[in-house]
Structure formats: C-alpha cells, structure tokens
Amino acid sequence: MKTIKQLLQAKGYAIKSIGPEESVFDAMQLMAANNIGALLVMQDNKLVGILTERDFSRKSYLLDKPLKDTLVKEIMTHQVAYVTPDYTNKDCMALITEMRVRHLPVLDNDQVIGIISIGDLVKDTISEHQFIIHQLERYIYSTPR
Template sequence: MKVREILQQKASDIRTVKRSEKVVAAMEQLISHKISCLPVVEAGKLIGIISDKDIFKAVYENQGGFTNFTVGDLMTEDLIVGVEDDEIEYISNIITNNKIRHIPIVDEDKLVGLISIGDVVKATEKHIKAENRYLKQYIDGSYPG
C-alpha cells in the first residue's frame, strides 16, 4: 500500500503554523483540533514541525517562561519526510526506527499530507484483514477466480 492511498482517505485540511507565530497560538491549535503536531510552513514550503513534546520540553525547561517563544524557537528543522509513492511499510520503518509519531509527506518542498503512526497502524490492519479474508476464501474454495 502506498502513502498516496492513505492520504486519499484522510481529510485534506492540514493545520499549519508559521515560524513567527507565538507558541501559545500553536498550543491553541493543538488543543482545539485535538492534534499533536503542526507542520511549519513559510511561503508554501515546509520548513519544520512543532509537536506537543517540543512544547512540553520548553515548559519543563523554562518553568513558565516559554510563553514569549515563537514556533521557530522550538520547532524541529531537521525533518524526515516521505513522498506519496512511498510504501507504507517503508514509512512504518522510518517512524519506528526514528521514534517519531508523524512524518510529513512532501512533493518537492510543498507539504501534501501528514501521516501518523495511527494512520500506519490502521492501514496495516486493513491490509492484513483483507489478506486474511482472501486466504480464507481460497482455502474454503470460495475465492472468485
């Protein structure tokens, strides 16, 4: 299964923030939309990502003095990204090996989607269930073909 197939099943509205926005504004989006990360986009180009973990770390390290920080102060810039033609197994390995929860999907530098570990699990489960159904039909002799 390709990343493209998962993106087609997801809502196309991707919440983003700008580098210059205050962290508090990013927190408001994370909470109100019940999400755990926001891609950082400038002039249509993906330049980073900020997650709830980045913010939690800043809260802990700065004991309340984080409210004046901008997204750019806390975001991760060294991104691991995928493309729509990537296989979901490849994305799963990237997420697992790098201990990340989300991977931005890009076309050149333009953000086209965001895949979460939950998306990977759902897609894998769906694929396994379909494969099991086909195998059972084959064994039972009811497989169309």
Template sequence: MKVRDVMTNRVDWVAPNASVVEIAKLMKSNDVGSIPVCEDMKVEGIITDRDIVLKVVAAGKTIESCIAKDIMNSNLVTVTPDQDVHEAADLMSQYQIRRLPVVDQGKMIGIVALGDLAVERIHVNEAGDALSDISQGAHH
C-alpha cells in the same frame, strides 16, 4: 501502496512566528500531538506537545515569550507521496515519530500518521511494530 493513498490532504500548520498558545489550541482542536511549521508551504520544522513541555514549561519560560521558530525541531524527516507505505513505517520506527509531513517539489501537501498505515490489513502488523518501537523507545 503509496503514501498518497493513505495520507491526510488537509493539514493545519503554523507560521514560524505563531504563538505557543496558538499551537497548543490547534493541537487540541485537531486532537494531534504535532503541528508542522511552514513558510510558503515549505516545511521549516515541526512542533510536538513534548517540545512545548520541555522547551517552554520545563525550561521556565513563559508561553508569551516563545514562538514556533524558538521551539520547533528543524531536523525534519519527510516522505514524498510516491514513497511506499512500508518505507514510511520504517522511517517512523527508525526515528521514533508518529507523523511525517508529505512533501512534493518542496511543498507540504499532506501528512501521514502512524494510524494511517494501518488502513490496509497488510500494514497492521508493520504499523503495530512501529508503534511498539516508538512507545518503548527502541533504536535501530
């Protein structure tokens, strides 16, 4: 099974100059913990709720003073729509992440989340193992 078979096609994203408040509201309304940062549909980075806590709140900055490009993680791990879902699960486990932008010819076309990998019975154990590794902070 390929990533394209399980990915979410409609993905909300923010521009590099998006405010922290805008990002947090998008996370809340979509019930997600990360938001891709894109320019012309090219993924520039990703922001997690943890990034907001550590790079803004814990750093003593004001939410008004920070924008997406200030706090985004630009060391991206992405997948293509044609990659096997097992590869996606392995990447999530290896890099301790729950969501991977799906990129085709340089443009973001979707996102695949850890939960998406459990849609097929055969992938339930693999997704569970990846989640366990992520939750425990295991490194391979």
C-alpha cells in the same frame, strides 16, 4: 502495499500549520481544537519545521517563560523527516522507527501535500491484514473437504 499517495487519497490532504513567529500557546490551542499531535511550521509556503506534543512537553519548560511569550521557532524541530508520495507504508514505518518520530510530512516537489501519522500507518496495516485474513478464510471455507 499501498503508497502514501493512495493513503492520502483515502485520508485526505488537509494539514494544520502555524508560523514560526506564532506563540506556543496559540499552537497548543490549535492542536487541542483539532485533536492533533503535530503542526507543520510553515513560512512563505515552505516547510521550516514541525511542532509536536513531544517538542512541547520536552522543551517548553526549559525556557522557563510563559507560553504566550514563547515562540514556536524556539521549541520546534528544525530538521524534519519527510516522505514523498511514492513511499510505501512499510517505508514509512521503517523511517518512523529509525527516526523515532510520530508524524511525517509528505512533500511533492518541495511542496507539502499532506501529513501521515503513525496512527494512519497502523490503521492501514491493520486494514490490510484484515483483508488478507478474510481472503484466507474464504479460501479455506470454499475448498472442498
């Protein structure tokens, strides 16, 4: 089973982030422009929260004010579930299921080095299963009958 370090090496380390004092309107524009479902909320190179589409859909309407006047810090998730590079896909799937989240920042010595989504984990799991199936098929068809 792959570690998150290996998964990030294949996927890439790029993250998209926004500051807590930025507007939710700007955050939604950034998400839309990058076709992503979450932004890491960073202040002074430190992870202070995460803003997801779920945060937006569930919290922004409660404030009853324009998106341009709503700050990221008002609707972001402050307590962020995260992983380190030595976690495995299986570890992350368990955490995502338990915490009911879709994105996990990857931290190494308190520094953000990437982000893993449930889509990344599912894609990796499918790839691993396809490899196993292929190996089993090769074994079956190469065995004399």
